[in-house]
Amino acid sequence: MNYETKTISGGDEQVLLDDLTPPPSNRRRNIVIAAIIAVLVIAIAVYAFGHKKAAPAGPVTESVPSVTVVVPGRQTIDRTISTTGTLAARREMPVGVAGEGGMVTRVLVEPGQWVAAGQVLAMVDRSVQVQTAASLAASVNVARSDESIAQAELDRAQQLVDRGFISKADLQRKAATRDAAAARVKVAQATLAEARARNGRLDIRAPAAGLVLTRGVEPGQIVSSGSGVLFRMAMGGQMELRALMSESDLAGLRAGARATVTPVGSTQSFAGEVWQVSPIIDPATRQGIARVALSYNTALRPGGFASATIHGGSSAAPLLPESAVQSDTRGNFVYILDAANKAVRRDIVVGQTTDAGVSVKSGLAGTERVVMAAAAFLTPGQKVKPVVQKMGG
Structure with missing residues (x-):
């Protein structure tokens, strides 16, 4: 390595330039030291700055949500129960043959028609029965004639017994004959009345006033007591909804509760009233029936389906x-x-x-x-x- 040497004259002393210039190794060491000092200063500044920012935040606290x-x-609260059920006649009356039966000659009513109590619904042929009744009526007349003759003979005998022409025993026999004739009259009259009653039962009549729901007989049909139901009627035209309800809903329901019934497919609702709550629960379905009374309306068809809202009182x-x-x-x-x-x-x-x-x-x-x-x-x-x-x- 070559060093340039210069001599500076100044008086009696000479200074060499190479003595004033530091060697290269000392220069590198100074640079490294300066760099280390700079890094330390920067680190201290960063730490001081971060510590200064975090200080105002205070201690960390747990977050509590507001609800x-x-x-x-x-x-x-008004207790309201929604349910569904089937429309039916409140008191349905099946009508069949009450008498001997026979061939139906006329059917006088149609479904949907109102009838009075005792009104004839269908007529049954009675040609044979009419002749029988006429024969019995003649028998009554014969019995009455016999009674009249016996009574006349008794009256004459009573006049003769006082004169001694007949004995009292004969008088008693004639009185017995008269009593027997009177009894035969009563028997003939009862037989005639029975025949007439049977004839009256040949016609199929309405047991009470109401609405005819179904008709199951036609003219020419042979009917008897085993023919089953020929007509179905709703007594007074009264209808009801037989609503299926759970055991818990039935528990607090009482007769008289108001109800609103809407038949399926209709927008019209009908006011009703619970008139009977089932006293039993079906063990299979755990349900019972609440019967809601309804006034007659053509939109209420027995057998149809309907929904209901029942207001079962109030509770706190x-x-x-x-x-x-x-x-x-x-x-x-x-x-x-x-x-x-x-x-x-x-x-x-x-x-x-x-x-x-x-x-x-x-x-x-x-x-x-x-x-x-x-x-x-x-x-x-x-x-x-x-x-x-x-x-x-």
């Missing part, structure tokens, strides 16, 4: 918005808040659902703080911040 809660209380129960009620495999439930504002699951049994909300049959007293919304995102034991809202708010 809306309601205290439902207990409200008077907590009422919740639908958003508060949750359900899973265990059933319906809500979340309530305990004293520490922690979510607690509460199983409930819901009643009817209306526009006002969901009634709770059991599980709530009405004084609890119930989570109204966001219950699906809570877990049991989770702490929340309650925001109380009034019902209906």
Whole structure:
């Protein structure tokens, strides 16, 4: 390595330039040291800046969600039951042959026709029976004649016995003959009345006033007591809905409850009233029948299907918005808040659902703080911040 050497004269001393210039190794060391110092300064500055930004935030706190809660209380709720059933005659009367029967000569009514009590629905041939009745009427006349003769003979005998022409024994025999003749008259009259009654039962008559529903006989048909039902009638035209209802719905239902019935396929509704609640429950279906009385209307056809809304009185129960009620495999439930504002699951049994909300049959007293919304995102034991809202708010 070559170094250039220069001599500077100044008085008595000479200074060499190569003595004033540092060697290359010292220069590199100074650069490295300067770089290290710069890095340290930058690191200190970054740390100081970050520490300064984080300081105002304070200690880290747990996030507590806010939820809306309601205290439902207990409200008077109109009990409304929706059900379906079959329309039928309230008192259906099957009409058949009451007498001996025979060949039907005329049918006088059609389905949908109103008839009076005792009105003839169909006539049965009675040509033979008429002749029999005429013969019995003649027998009555013969018996009356015999009675008249016996009475006359008795009267003459009573006049002669006082004169001694006949004995009292003969008088008694003539009185007995007269009594026997009178008895034969009564027998003949009873036989004639029986025949006439039988003839009167040949015609098929309405047992009571009402509406003819069906007709199952035609002229020329041979009918008898074994022919079955020939006509079906609705007594007084009264109709009813036989509504199938669950055991729980029947439990609080009473006769007199108002109902609204709508036949299938119709937009017209009819007012009715529950007149009978089934005293038994079908063990297979766990259902019973509530019978709703209806006034006659052409739109109410027996055998048809209809829906009904029955107003079964009122009761006091907590009422919740639908958003508060949750359900899973265990059933319906809500979340309530305990004293520490922690979510607690509460199983409930819901009643009817209306526009006002969901009634709770059991599980709530009405004084609890119930989570109204966001219950699906809570877990049991989770702490929340309650925001109380009034019902209906």
